[in-house]
Amino acid sequence: MNELPQAAPTHHAAHHRGLIGDQPPPPDVAAAARKIRRETGFPVGWLIAPAALWLLLFLVLPLIGIVIFSFWDASAKGMTPDFTFKHYGAFFVVEGFFDPESRNFLTPGVFARTLWSTFRFTFIVMFFCLIIGYPVAYFLAMQVNSFKFQLALFLLAMVPFWTSYLIRAVAWLPMLGRRGLLNTALVNLGILDKPTSFLLYSEFGYTMALVQLYVVLCVGPIFFSLAKIDRAILEAARDMGANSFQVFREIIGPLSLPGVAIGMIFIFVMIMGEFATAVVVYGGKTSTTGTVILNYYAIANYPFAAVNAIMLMVAMMIGVVIILRVVNIRKEL
Amino acid sequence: MARWTVRRAKRVGTKAGFSVYYMLFLVFIYGPMIAMFILSFQGRRGGTSFPLRGFSLYWWNRLLEPSTVGDLQGALGRSLILALIVMVITAIFATMLAMAFRKRFVGSGVLFYTVMAGLMVPGVLLSLGLATLLRQLGLPPAWWHSGLGVHVVWTLPFGFLVMMAVFNRFDESLEEAARDMGASEWTVFKEVTLPLILPGIVAAGLFGFTLSYDEFARTTLLAGELNTLPLDINAQMTQRIRPTLFALGTASTILSLMMIGLFLLIYTALYRRSH
Numbered sequence: 001m002n003e004l005p006q007a008a009p010t011h012h013a014a015h016h017r018g019l020i021g022d023q024p025p026p027p028d029v030a031a032a033a034r035k036i037r038r039e040t041g042f043p044v045g046w047l048i049a050p051a052a053l054w055l056l057l058f059l060v061l062p063l064i065g066i067v068i069f070s071f072w073d074a075s076a077k078g079m080t081p082d083f084t085f086k087h088y089g090a091f092f093v094v095e096g097f098f099d100p101e102s103r104n105f106l107t108p109g110v111f112a113r114t115l116w117s118t119f120r121f122t123f124i125v126m127f128f129c130l131i132i133g134y135p136v137a138y139f140l141a142m143q144v145n146s147f148k149f150q151l152a153l154f155l156l157a158m159v160p161f162w163t164s165y166l167i168r169a170v171a172w173l174p175m176l177g178r179r180g181l182l183n184t185a186l187v188n189l190g191i192l193d194k195p196t197s198f199l200l201y202s203e204f205g206y207t208m209a210l211v212q213l214y215v216v217l218c219v220g221p222i223f224f225s226l227a228k229i230d231r232a233i234l235e236a237a238r239d240m241g242a243n244s245f246q247v248f249r250e251i252i253g254p255l256s257l258p259g260v261a262i263g264m265i266f267i268f269v270m271i272m273g274e275f276a277t278a279v280v281v282y283g284g285k286t287s288t289t290g291t292v293i294l295n296y297y298a299i300a301n302y303p304f305a306a307v308n309a310i311m312l313m314v315a316m317m318i319g320v321v322i323i324l325r326v327v328n329i330r331k332e333l
Numbered sequence: 334m335a336r337w338t339v340r341r342a343k344r345v346g347t348k349a350g351f352s353v354y355y356m357l358f359l360v361f362i363y364g365p366m367i368a369m370f371i372l373s374f375q376g377r378r379g380g381t382s383f384p385l386r387g388f389s390l391y392w393w394n395r396l397l398e399p400s401t402v403g404d405l406q407g408a409l410g411r412s413l414i415l416a417l418i419v420m421v422i423t424a425i426f427a428t429m430l431a432m433a434f435r436k437r438f439v440g441s442g443v444l445f446y447t448v449m450a451g452l453m454v455p456g457v458l459l460s461l462g463l464a465t466l467l468r469q470l471g472l473p474p475a476w477w478h479s480g481l482g483v484h485v486v487w488t489l490p491f492g493f494l495v496m497m498a499v500f501n502r503f504d505e506s507l508e509e510a511a512r513d514m515g516a517s518e519w520t521v522f523k524e525v526t527l528p529l530i531l532p533g534i535v536a537a538g539l540f541g542f543t544l545s546y547d548e549f550a551r552t553t554l555l556a557g558e559l560n561t562l563p564l565d566i567n568a569q570m571t572q573r574i575r576p577t578l579f580a581l582g583t584a585s586t587i588l589s590l591m592m593i594g595l596f597l598l599i600y601t602a603l604y605r606r607s608h
Binding site for chain 1: 347351352354355359361362363365366369372381382426429433435436438447448452455456457458459463465468479482483489509512522539543544549550553554563567570571574578579582593
């Protein structure tokens with residue numbers, strides 16, 4: 001017992017003994033932590049102010065502007081402040097809509113039908129993007145074992161996302177034309193006996209070009225959600241005798257749904273607002289709501305362009321809600 | 334043993350099948366661009382589709398004549414300058430926002446969804462909204478203010494998501510250690526935080542540069558009198574299409590690919606250094 005050092009005399013009751021001399025009193029750790037938390041880092045206000053101001057100017061105000069201008073009246077000089085629903089009326093109904101005698105009785109307006117066909121067409125393209133893109137993501141996430149190889153192949157599939165989609169649309173012209181590569185290939189393979197013209201400036205060519213332009217957008221998100229799946233679960237399922245199809249239906253499919261939903265939302269939003277490809281690959285033969293907006297801007301009917309824009313926005317919100325109904329991202333993440 | 338080999342053979346078969354599918358996918362997404370690239374060397378008398386009639390640099394040379402393609406050099410210069418400015422602003426804003434989002438603050442939810450809205454709102458809508466607004470205010474649009482504004486709205490969410498991911502894996506104890514040693518906030522940022530998040534900032538910059546350089550929809554109504562490169566390409570498509578357009582497309586794509594390569598090199602170098 002004697003070899004233990006004697007406790008040093010304390011000067012202050014609150015001080016406690018340490019190994020080397022006296023130690024200061026134990027601080028109120030929680031309070032200090034709270035104080036430090038509040039003080040560390042740059043002030044939040046300064047960090048968010050520039051970006052928030054930028055978004056207000058270039059995102060929020062333009063959107064509010066569209067809503068307001070859609071109620072204004074078109075005039076020779078542009079727009080005059082008003083509160084009229086006539087542009088909304090022109091969007092939805094044609095003359096004679098309410099007249100049972102008329103030929104146009106209950107015929108929806110041509111612009112509403114354009115929006116509907118844009119919507120329908122977008123879903124077709126999304127479907128093809130999903131069935132073409134999913135196996136690619138599956139291959140990259142599940143079949144490639146070396147990380148370096150996986151990263152390289154993934155980047156290779158994603159590079160087109162960082163190049164101009166306008167140029168990629170132009171690149172379809174030599175493929176689809178009457179003397180284009182696809183026709184030549186089909187004739188040489190004996191599938192066709194003479195070149196067909198249904199490829200370029202047709203719905204078929206347009207769909208194919210859009211799928212090619214946008215499919216990479218769903219490969220990324222699906223890849224990430226597949227890569228997060230714990231391999232041990234798959235192993236366990238196989239050990240319990242599940243075949244590949246069962247493993248996919250019960251585990252891989254459901255767990256990759258968030259990625260599918262994010263990819264589909266991405267593609268949906270892009271194609272709903274699409275107008276350039278329609279002009280390049282479809283030769284402007286079809287109108288999308290995007291082309292309608294630009295056409296009415298060009299003839300200086302800004303309120304009607306604004307109405308089309310708002311309806312496009314509403315249709316997009318409905319579409320996103322439908323996708324989120326099918327897949328509850330928040331629950332799945 | 335036999336069972337094992339059957340299973341193994343099956344697995345190898347599946348893998349081979351998927352590999353072939355992946356190759357076909359690459360042909361699908363790169364094929365048209367490669368065809369365009371080859372056709373840009375079309376002979377002088379050749380047209381916009383195969384077969385090649387000779388091999389020449391005729392259409393490439395025509396790119397350099399200002400008369401044939403309008404103000405191409407000017408458009409390219411403007412696009413590059415714009416992309417560089419967007420890159421810097423995206424990187425700075427994305428970093429600042431992600432740093433703010435490390436803490437909870439009032440209105441963080443609203444701000445998050447506003448940033449993300451930049452991704453969701455179609456370009457044609459944003460273009461229309463700002464163009465009509467500027468018209469009503471009597472301000473003419475120009476690529477360097479209204480164009481710049483909507484480009485950053487588009488690129489910011491990408492950069493922001495990258496930086497959020499970076500800070501999610503960030504070890505805060507390093508900063509706290511520096512603070513405990515008496516470093517000021519600014520010193521902590523400069524000496525500890527910044528070197529660690531630099532690869533992420535470069536990645537955010539990559540999104541800013543490439544997405545702005547290629548952006549068309551958002552600039553349509555907002556570039557004013559002087560075109561950016563995508564607007565110039567679009568203007569050429571409304572005229573008769575010649576192989577010059579393919580040469581221009583190839584040149585622009587090669588430039589994009591070079592920028593991506595450059596960014597990836599810088600990213601890997603910085604990533605190696607920060608780990």
